[in-house]
Amino acid sequence: MARLGQLIRASCRHRAAFAEPPNVTTDCCVVAKRQRVFYTHGRCAWLSLERTTVLQWNIDAGIQEIADNLIATRRDFHAHPELGYQENRTAGIVAERLSHYGMRVRTGVGGTGVIGVLEGALPRPTLLVRADMDALPLQEENDVEYRSQNPGAMHACGHDGHTAMLLAVAEALSHWRSELRGTVKFVFQPAEEGGGGARRMIEDGAMDDPPVDAALACHLWNNYPVGRIGVRTGPTFACADRFSARIKGKGGHGAHPDQTVDPIVIAAQIITAFQSIVSRNVSPLETTVISVTSIHGGSAYNIIPESVDIGGTVRSFSEPLRDHIRQRMEEVLRGITDAFGAAFEFDYEVGYPPLSNDGEMADLVRAAATEVVSSAEVWENEPTTGGEDMAYFFQKVPGCMFLVGSANTEAGLDYPHHSPRFDIDERALMVGASIMLCAIKRYLTGAV
Ligand SMILES: [Zn+2]
Ligand SMILES: [Zn+2]
Secondary structure (H helix, E strand, O other), X not given: OHHHHHHHHHHOOOHHHOOOOOEEOOXXXXXXXXXXXXXXXXXXXXXXXXXXXXXXXXXXXXXXXXXXXXXXXXXXXXXXXXXXXXXXXXXXXXXXHHHHOOOEEEEEEOOOEEEEEEEOOOOOOEEEEEEEOOOEOOOOOOOOOOOOOOOOOEOOOOHHHHHHHHHHHHHHHHOOHHHOOOEEEEEEEOOOOOOOHHHHHHHOOOOOOOOOOEEEEEEEEEEEEOOXXXXXXXXXXXXXEEEEEEEEOEOEEOOOHHHOEOHHHHHHHHHHHHHHHHHHHOOOOOOOEEEEEEEEOOOOOOEEOOEEEEEEEEEEOOHHHHHHHHHHHHHHHHHHHHHHOOEEEEEEEEEEOOEEEOHHHHHHHHHHHOOOOOHHHEEOOOOEOOOOOOHHHHOOOOEXXXXXXXXXXXXXXXXXXXXXXXXXXXXXXXXXXXXXXXHHHHHHHOOO
16 A cells, blocks of 8 residues: 555656645545545546635646546537437447447447446446436537537537546546456436436346446536535435326307306416415425426417417426326316316326435445545535436436536536536546546445
């Protein structure tokens, strides 16, 4: 261990930064006060994450190439965004890189998905690590040199960074292949943004050959500053369902409502009653959302229309609760339309399942995170009512999805996800990739 510390001090270009000899804490990371050195095969990355100073990270020549590639790769993906199930260019680059790193590669999984298998010295256990590759149907408003070159498509959620980070992890781990006591399965999935790419990859065998024992993923997170990490045990992302309903009345003259069954008045009652489901039928200790996000009906000031269409989304954190809400919505629709002499159609589309982090896997990520950032910056994040299709993998095996802070308010890099101005502080990429590497090494050495 002492030898490792000496090696790093000898090889680190920034050794002057160490006031004292670094304390060797694990076989992959060295900690010197609040500075963190990430060690790979005699090369190190130096991350300064002091909150009180301008964040900066510097790296030794050995790993410089991986880090430079990480940002260049992210910018390349950012400039060439592709929507769900159309990630052909991205998937092609991913497959080529994974092959170059000596992995067994499978392409076209569940559409445009790519899987790379890195077999270590022992076949088991197998850890699945995943990145999503798809962009959003948005017109980018950032004026940066790497802005989207594809009109109407933009990486506004950070998936470009996820894919680049996982490629950097794949490259670094490929150097360690002989030291791995187990297998790492790199999964690059299509269509996370509503298209259910994870489910299609699983249906196409992503959890087989070799069978998967556990799973990890991360999400860049502009709700946190760069350097902060969110890890949570239990429910983290919500069920993300959508619904639509048609209220069918009887149209007529606006001056003679008594001769009609007015679907606009009925729709108003239904929308109000839907909100009562959340406040009266769900425990106040449970988080639930019913949002009616569209209402369409009518064409003129003096005509009561035949029908009104409403639609929206439901978010909850458990499948039984989701079923209960769906049932109550149907009962409300039936009861109110009956009372007014109208009829209804109801379409409830079950979306992503809730994502729940396993306790042991979350502990593993926390331990890995404190090797890269200070423990004060490893937060227990709040659950989010956003959906995340990594949940399909976690239905099969224990896993953890953690959040990697990527905002920098001073630099104007704090727009929310899905904004046409979304962008990240790219130092988050090295932080996220480092934590993922440490977590993988911990899992494959049994050190939690
Ligand atoms: Zn998103
Ligand atoms: Zn996302």
